[in-house]
Amino acid sequence: MFDWLLIPGLGSVLAGTAILGFLCGTLGTFTVLRKQSLLGDSISHACLPGIILSFLIFNSKESWVLMAGAVVFGTLASLVVLAITKYSRVKEDSALAITLSVFFGFGLMLLTWVQRRPDASQAGLARFLFGQAATLLDRDVYLLAAIALPCLACVLLFWKQFQLLSFDRSFALSLGINVSFFEILLSILLVLVIVAGLETVGVVLMSALLVAPPVAARQWTNKLGMMTFLAGLFGAISGIAGAIISNLGKTSIPTGPVIVLFISAVVLLSILFAPARGIVWQFLKQWKESGILQLDSVLSNLCNLAKEHSGKQLGHSIAMLKEISSQPAGVSKSISKLREMALVFEVEKGFFIPTKKGETYLLNKTSQMGGSQ
Amino acid sequence: MTEKTDNKVELALEINDLTVSYREKPVLWDIDLEIPKGALVGIVGPNGAGKTTLIKSILGLLKPVAGSAKILGLEIDQGIKKIAYVPQRGSVDWDFPATVFDVVQMGTYGKLGWFKRPGANEKNLTKDALQKVGMLELAHRQISQLSGGQQQRVFLARALVQQAEIYFMDEPFQGVDSTTEQAIVELLRELRNKGATALVVHHDLQTVKDYFDWVVLLNVRKIAAGPVLEVFTEANLKLAFGSRVSLGE
Numbered sequence: 001m002f003d004w005l006l007i008p009g010l011g012s013v014l015a016g017t018a019i020l021g022f023l024c025g026t027l028g029t030f031t032v033l034r035k036q037s038l039l040g041d042s043i044s045h046a047c048l049p050g051i052i053l054s055f056l057i058f059n060s061k062e063s064w065v066l067m068a069g070a071v072v073f074g075t076l077a078s079l080v081v082l083a084i085t086k087y088s089r090v091k092e093d094s095a096l097a098i099t100l101s102v103f104f105g106f107g108l109m110l111l112t113w114v115q116r117r118p119d120a121s122q123a124g125l126a127r128f129l130f131g132q133a134a135t136l137l138d139r140d141v142y143l144l145a146a147i148a149l150p151c152l153a154c155v156l157l158f159w160k161q162f163q164l165l166s167f168d169r170s171f172a173l174s175l176g177i178n179v180s181f182f183e184i185l186l187s188i189l190l191v192l193v194i195v196a197g198l199e200t201v202g203v204v205l206m207s208a209l210l211v212a213p214p215v216a217a218r219q220w221t222n223k224l225g226m227m228t229f230l231a232g233l234f235g236a237i238s239g240i241a242g243a244i245i246s247n248l249g250k251t252s253i254p255t256g257p258v259i260v261l262f263i264s265a266v267v268l269l270s271i272l273f274a275p276a277r278g279i280v281w282q283f284l285k286q287w288k289e290s291g292i293l294q295l296d297s298v299l300s301n302l303c304n305l306a307k308e309h310s311g312k313q314l315g316h317s318i319a320m321l322k323e324i325s326s327q328p329a330g331v332s333k334s335i336s337k338l339r340e341m342a343l344v345f346e347v348e349k350g351f352f353i354p355t356k357k358g359e360t361y362l363l364n365k366t367s368q369m370g371g372s373q
Numbered sequence: 374m375t376e377k378t379d380n381k382v383e384l385a386l387e388i389n390d391l392t393v394s395y396r397e398k399p400v401l402w403d404i405d406l407e408i409p410k411g412a413l414v415g416i417v418g419p420n421g422a423g424k425t426t427l428i429k430s431i432l433g434l435l436k437p438v439a440g441s442a443k444i445l446g447l448e449i450d451q452g453i454k455k456i457a458y459v460p461q462r463g464s465v466d467w468d469f470p471a472t473v474f475d476v477v478q479m480g481t482y483g484k485l486g487w488f489k490r491p492g493a494n495e496k497n498l499t500k501d502a503l504q505k506v507g508m509l510e511l512a513h514r515q516i517s518q519l520s521g522g523q524q525q526r527v528f529l530a531r532a533l534v535q536q537a538e539i540y541f542m543d544e545p546f547q548g549v550d551s552t553t554e555q556a557i558v559e560l561l562r563e564l565r566n567k568g569a570t571a572l573v574v575h576h577d578l579q580t581v582k583d584y585f586d587w588v589v590l591l592n593v594r595k596i597a598a599g600p601v602l603e604v605f606t607e608a609n610l611k612l613a614f615g616s617r618v619s620l621g622e
Contacts, residue, residue, distance in 0.1 A: 033470075158487075160485070160490065163471075163479070164479050164482055167465060167479070171458060171460055173433065218470060221470065222517075223470055223471075223472075226470075
């Protein structure tokens with residue numbers, strides 16, 4: 001069905017990674033806003049022993065069988081984290097780290113043991129470490145879609161609850177909203193989404209696909225709806241790009257790292273160049289503001305000088321202005337800019353006075369400052 | 374101190390034997406409290422006296438070890454719908470992707486039910502509330518670009534939208550400009566004149582007599598509660614705060 005691309009099988013790989021990326025980005029938005037990025041990481045690592053045990057018990061490598069094991073262990077891990085923070089004095093970050101390492105260590109041990117067994121049936125289990133999108137078949141895509149649809153439906157249906165819960169949990173409680181129900185629902189969705197991505201991205205890097213797209217998306221918008229959609233879009237694009245790049249040539253690099261590198265590049269670009277929130281943009285804004293400030297201060301100096309020396313002197317030189325300026329280097333430049341704006345006038349060669357327009361400009365500026373405190 | 378009220382006075386809030394502890398340490402000890410309807414109540418006490426805890430445990434946000442509370446004669450799970458809660462400003466991340474309008478509209482979610490989305494009615498309520506706190510012009514501003522006073526006004530508007538009968542406010546005057554402080558006081562009086570009750574956690578002892586007509590002095594135990602003129606005395610303050618505090622009169 002997905003063989004419309006030149007390489008047989010690539011169609012389903014692309015469809016699968018796109019669905020997965022979109023799903024991760026969308027759900028990841030709430031994970032990031034609720035500051036639970038690390039929980040995602042612990043859950044995904046904890047899925048490894050579930051996968052291997054499932055294989056050992058049912059002796060099957062069917063995706064859904066392995067996924068079922070992953071769901072059990074992912075849920076178990078999140079409950080363990082919850083229990084540790086609730087019943088002991090261990091803080092959440094430590095609880096997350098402990099859970100992650102214990103489950104993942106157990107998983108690695110099982111994996112190594114299974115791989116050393118003489119029969120070859122275990123071949124391919126290692127792909128769950130770093131992910132291999134190339135193995136996605138048509139039915140895997142259907143399975144992904146079957147997970148994605150109800151998850152996305154929940155996001156649409158419970159939009160206002162998820163929004164409220166992410167912004168202000170105790171206010172949500174005070175409204176009489178069933179907060180624990182929605183928290184559990186969000187956790188279930190998180191586990192489902194992680195498990196859905198394990199085969200493609202792998203347990204080690206799965207959380208990056210949850211966290212990175214929302215982080216990038218937040219840079220471009222101040223609206224939750226737009227952020228959620230953009231995160232989905234970035235996730236889908238990264239998924240597709242990762243699948244294509246990792247399938248180029250015959251080397252077949254694991255898909256997970258490629259997807260993560262790609263989405264990281266998107267994050268980096270967003271942090272640097274997004275309007276309003278981007279570092280470069282903010283730097284430019286500051287630079288522009290400091291330029292205007294310098295301009296204003298030169299004009300104000302000139303006005304003060306003109307007031308003090310009214311009648312005695314026709315104008316004042318740049319050298320004079322430099323003497324009283326805090327940044328003498330920029331004075332000449334500011335004067336020529338002020339002349340362009342017709343705020344100062346050159347009465348004699350090298351001597352300047354403020355124009356009427358310049359005086360009113362300055363008055364407006366100072367009254368504005370007074371107004372906004 | 375409060376005598377046992379007869380049924381003549383309608384109670385906004387009734388608390389019996391409330392005890393809350395964090396681990397083994399009691400934060401609130403055996404609190405009995407009766408607040409009449411229509412009172413503007415200041416909750417006053419030193420740091421760690423359990424002021425915020427009192428509000429949170431009445432709302433059911435914290436689980437008390439013992440005791441019960443009734444809101445307008447109703448149990449908590451019913452009564453909570455009559456309360457609008459204004460948390461401390463610092464309790465949320467103001468970099469959350471939302472506009473002023475979005476946040477205030479959240480106040481309507483409680484009555485909307487599970488699946489309904491805010492419609493024209495909710496939007497109008499939101500605009501009215503924004504108008505009342507003087508933030509209508511800033512309705513579409515991103516919340517990360519607000520000053521402290523503006524953030525507080527947003528939280529107040531979000532509570533007003535709920536059209537509640539009782540308001541719980543946690544330090545609404547903390548770190549706001551004097552214009553906002555006055556605006557909040559006006560708003561409180563307006564609410565009281567409409568018959569609403571307000572419980573306000575408050576820090577500034579100097580303004581207690583001006584702002585409130587009832588006061589609860591708290592320091593883990595209830596030191597005193599009642600009309601400001603009767604209860605807000607030097608002697609009671611010394612009991613609550615220790616000897617260093619005076620009214621400065």
